[in-house]
Amino acid sequence: MRKSIPLAILASLALVAGILIYRADVHAARDDAAGESRRAAVEAGQLAAMHTPEPAWPGFIPPTPDNGPAGIYVFYDYSNVNPNLYPFIRGGHLTPMWRHLEIGPQTYDWFMTDNFIAQQASLGKRVGLGVDPYEGT
Helix, strand or coil: CCCCCHHHHHEEEEEEEEEEEEHHHHHHHHHHHHHHHHHHHHHHHHHHHHHCCCCCCCCCCCCCCCCCCCCCCCCCCCCCCCCCCCEEEEEEECCCCCHHHHHCCECCCCCCHHHHHHHHCCCCCEEEECCCCCCCC
């Protein structure tokens, strides 16, 4: 009984190792094929055409110095995550309910939104805003 457990563990480890080696070989072959395709494109002067992707959706704007760097925007960033501690954080996102913004007929309260933008700006972060009109019934 005691010998069967270590044998089962060894067999499991051997199976996992075999799978990992097989996957590494498959990925290496795929990477070699991609490298050959790239080398052929460079030689034919077609590299620029290979690296001109179509937009993921209409209206997609790739990152530029004008629209800021790509990164993570913290959803509902009420805690105001410090980008000095987490350098991959580029901004915060807020989606207030419409009823919190329109407090009466033609009367709007932008305090929460203005305060959020000011807090984000104080840390040099960008802001993503949305408005949720759905009340859910």
